[in-house]
Amino acid sequence: MSIRQGFVLAFAATMSCAVAFAAGGAGGDIEKVDPNEHFHPQGKPPSVHTLKILNKARESMPFEDTRDFDEARKGFIAPLNSGVVMADAGHVAWDVDRYDFLKAEEGWPSVHPSTQRQGHLNQITGLYKVTDGIYQVRGLDLANITFVRGKEGWIVFDPLTSRETARAGLELINQEIEELPVTAVIYSHSHGDHFGGVRGVVDPERLEAGNVEIIAPRAFMAHAISENVYAGNAMNRRLFYQYGVLLPASPFGHAGQGLMQNISAGSMGLLQPTLVVDPGLKEIAVDGIKMVFQNTPNTEAPSEMNTYIPEMKALWMAENVSNVIHNIYTLRGAQVRDALGWSKYIARAMYLFGDEAEVMFASHSWPRWGTERIKEVLEGQRDAYANLNNQTLHYANQGVTINQIHNVYKVPKSLEDAWYARGYHGSPEHNSRGVWQRFLGFWDANPTTLIPLSPEDSAPLYVEMMGGSENIIRRGQELHEEGKYFQAQEILDKLVWAEPENLEARHLLADVWEQIGYQQENPGLRNSFLSGAFELRSGIPEGASPDSSGPDMIAAMSTELFLDFIGIRMDTRKAEALGDYDINLITPDNGEKFAIALSNATFTNVEGFLHDDPDLSITINRSDLENIMMGVKSFAASIEDGTAQAEGNVDILAQIAKTLVTFEIGFEVLPGTAGPAGEVDLNPYEFESDDIWISGE
Numbered sequence: 001m002s003i004r005q006g007f008v009l010a011f012a013a014t015m016s017c018a019v020a021f022a023a024g025g026a027g028g029d030i031e032k033v034d035p036n037e038h039f040h041p042q043g044k045p046p047s048v049h050t051l052k053i054l055n056k057a058r059e060s061m062p063f064e065d066t067r068d069f070d071e072a073r074k075g076f077i078a079p080l081n082s083g084v085v086m087a088d089a090g091h092v093a094w095d096v097d098r099y100d101f102l103k104a105e106e107g108w109p110s111v112h113p114s115t116q117r118q119g120h121l122n123q124i125t126g127l128y129k130v131t132d133g134i135y136q137v138r139g140l141d142l143a144n145i146t147f148v149r150g151k152e153g154w155i156v157f158d159p160l161t162s163r164e165t166a167r168a169g170l171e172l173i174n175q176e177i178e179e180l181p182v183t184a185v186i187y188s189h190s191h192g193d194h195f196g197g198v199r200g201v202v203d204p205e206r207l208e209a210g211n212v213e214i215i216a217p218r219a220f221m222a223h224a225i226s227e228n229v230y231a232g233n234a235m236n237r238r239l240f241y242q243y244g245v246l247l248p249a250s251p252f253g254h255a256g257q258g259l260m261q262n263i264s265a266g267s268m269g270l271l272q273p274t275l276v277v278d279p280g281l282k283e284i285a286v287d288g289i290k291m292v293f294q295n296t297p298n299t300e301a302p303s304e305m306n307t308y309i310p311e312m313k314a315l316w317m318a319e320n321v322s323n324v325i326h327n328i329y330t331l332r333g334a335q336v337r338d339a340l341g342w343s344k345y346i347a348r349a350m351y352l353f354g355d356e357a358e359v360m361f362a363s364h365s366w367p368r369w370g371t372e373r374i375k376e377v378l379e380g381q382r383d384a385y386a387n388l389n390n391q392t393l394h395y396a397n398q399g400v401t402i403n404q405i406h407n408v409y410k411v412p413k414s415l416e417d418a419w420y421a422r423g424y425h426g427s428p429e430h431n432s433r434g435v436w437q438r439f440l441g442f443w444d445a446n447p448t449t450l451i452p453l454s455p456e457d458s459a460p461l462y463v464e465m466m467g468g469s470e471n472i473i474r475r476g477q478e479l480h481e482e483g484k485y486f487q488a489q490e491i492l493d494k495l496v497w498a499e500p501e502n503l504e505a506r507h508l509l510a511d512v513w514e515q516i517g518y519q520q521e522n523p524g525l526r527n528s529f530l531s532g533a534f535e536l537r538s539g540i541p542e543g544a545s546p547d548s549s550g551p552d553m554i555a556a557m558s559t560e561l562f563l564d565f566i567g568i569r570m571d572t573r574k575a576e577a578l579g580d581y582d583i584n585l586i587t588p589d590n591g592e593k594f595a596i597a598l599s600n601a602t603f604t605n606v607e608g609f610l611h612d613d614p615d616l617s618i619t620i621n622r623s624d625l626e627n628i629m630m631g632v633k634s635f636a637a638s639i640e641d642g643t644a645q646a647e648g649n650v651d652i653l654a655q656i657a658k659t660l661v662t663f664e665i666g667f668e669v670l671p672g673t674a675g676p677a678g679e680v681d682l683n684p685y686e687f688e689s690d691d692i693w694i695s696g697e
């Protein structure tokens, strides 16, 4: 995999909500499976113990409250032209029809009834009227695409993940309501499922002529790309768990993602905003419609904003308030979010706009109508995030640790009974651990866990002390049969780490995880257990094919981030053989300069400085550097054809190149599951090159 791919993958991880992979595999035709049969030959149905837990949930939850269904169906105008959208590259970019099984009146016994209810609601798709002048297309991607009637044309809120799905949304509104040009696009926040499809709705000629405004919250561009590049490969590997990338849509597999069913796998792009909203609260007329923008930094995204449209009495809550309690900690990995700050921004929006608003709509899910209902949902979500924050710390201050908080923290009963406050994206379990981590970090203050053995080193001792593998298998089977799955995983996990080649142990742990997965309400938890079971049974499959991004994404990546990532790719153990070098990099067209240093086997850079007496100095326009960043041209070739000028010891580049490691997406998470490195489909902007820094060695 080239750095380019590493970057594409890293980019994929910038989304709050997964990305470039759809469950069942993007980049090829999406596999359809019979919902009545397990898709895996070793798969098991739910056990009596699992059925008991799910039946109890069915009896204790407020299924008589059906207001969500009324709201999800209100204002229906037309169905989607098709539940399947083809990518311009020829594969299936989107197929919402494969989730029709979630509409079954009788619950699927292998899906938590609350998860299925949410999946059913998310399967109510089509074009809907929100209020006079506002329309939403729901079910074309992970997010909604929303159209507001401006004086001259359509104002688009959040153009989905892919050009193809966004285009399908625009076609539907033009066909059913009124054929109009797009006059403005508003990005609610810096996650890719809310901007990636922008090229599907914006006419480049109109943009060029200044007839389309693209409006974004403060610091949008900086965060749209950078949020997660550094740990991007690890995050993308973990997406396989959170989003169940390898699981087919099935009652035994992927059963929706809470926010919506899944994410599209078409072509992503990014157009720069023409207007960035600053300061915090600002009134702007957009295509003749007065809008009040409220920046809400460091909530669901580092850059995000709500919008109030006074003349329509309509409140857009971005992704700050939708149909879920969101992730404070995201299972794919990300910096833990600020639950208390998030709660306060919801409260501010309520005090600013809540008395006047007649409808509240958002970037995922269905709207809420009427002041009373709007306040109910805003207050409930305000309290849910604040309670999570405060009670986690309440217990932490009494000695409850990160390894206990998920078994101690309980959502207040009144919020548990509110469908809009269920943890369909962020479960109380992983969110409470996240809050604990935000304030106190990983350590529970038990010295034993401070410098622990690695699992592969500690597990053999456990197995020995437990009397060997046969004892563990026997006890594991008993616990499995008794439905004591959490106890069973505790001992079987040790055996799998001690004896990765022990297939009996692996398969038993897979059976245990499968039952735990079926029991989860939260799709991220469900997918993680089911994905773990899949990998234990089948290994890591080949052919996972991300298909996202093009030159837009590279253009949005700062040179500093690119250089930082080279430092991450550098293997210190190899670099220790090199000398110390000072390098200058100058990009005249954007006026940037970098002092780069290789010393102590560490590659660093700082913007705005130059070495007085460098070993090597490179001058290249940033626009030409982008070809190198994309991997379509090497530094050597750039120097040769004169697009780059080098002074000094050019051989340094080749020396550095030899120390750079290429990150592979298919690394092993569970012992013994790694197969050959995954084949990764390349998009037209990508090609195989281990060496983007300089090639032609």
Ligand SMILES: [Zn+2]
Pocket: 016, 017, 143, 191, 193, 194, 319, 363, 364
């Ligand atoms: Zn989103």
